[in-house]
Amino acid sequence: MSKINILYWIIALLLALNISTIGGIIYHHYKEQADETALILDVQNDTKLTGRYFRQVLGFNNKQMDAFRKANRNFQPVANHIIFVIDSLKQEQFTELKKTTADTVKLNQLADSIGMQHAALKKVTNRFYLEIKKVCNDEQYKMLEEVFNPLFKNTIPAGRQHHRSRNSDNK
Numbered sequence: 001m002s003k004i005n006i007l008y009w010i011i012a013l014l015l016a017l018n019i020s021t022i023g024g025i026i027y028h029h030y031k032e033q034a035d036e037t038a039l040i041l042d043v044q045n046d047t048k049l050t051g052r053y054f055r056q057v058l059g060f061n062n063k064q065m066d067a068f069r070k071a072n073r074n075f076q077p078v079a080n081h082i083i084f085v086i087d088s089l090k091q092e093q094f095t096e097l098k099k100t101t102a103d104t105v106k107l108n109q110l111a112d113s114i115g116m117q118h119a120a121l122k123k124v125t126n127r128f129y130l131e132i133k134k135v136c137n138d139e140q141y142k143m144l145e146e147v148f149n150p151l152f153k154n155t156i157p158a159g160r161q162h163h164r165s166r167n168s169d170n171k
Contacts, residue, residue, distance in 0.1 A: 071131035
């Protein structure tokens with residue numbers, strides 16, 4: 001074999017090594033990114049439920065993580081789209097409210113649309129919760145309940161509580 005042939009083989013080997021290294025990095029990046037896809041439950045407290053959260057806090061094993069990823073892949077794009085639609089409708093509603101002569105019919109239609117979208121979001125969240133619940137053991141299920149609890153509570157912001165109590169004193 002000539003020196004040039006040996007150099008070609010070395011270059012081909014190094015190229016294959018580099019490609020496999022880059023492929024491994026990309027694979028692990030996407031796998032880690034799938035674990036990091038977040039469901040934000042409480043915007044005020046910024047509670048994020050990631051695959052890493054379920055693995056660390058709830059102690060999910062690999063089989064449970066696979067079920068989480070599958071449920072999350074079905075949930076996340078739909079939920080994000082609905083949230084985007086709700087935000088767009090709210091922006092349109094606020095734009096209408098700022099007009100000198102706001103169209104109350106349009107405002108009521110926007111409010112109805114926001115309500116329907118909110119209901120759709122609750123439905124996909126219910127489906128997601130039930131999918132995750134299926135793979136939990138009893139201890140994990142108790143923790144899952146705690147994690148999702150903020151979604152199903154009506155809390156009054158601190159400033160409003162004070163305002164309400166002041167109104168009740170005036171009665």
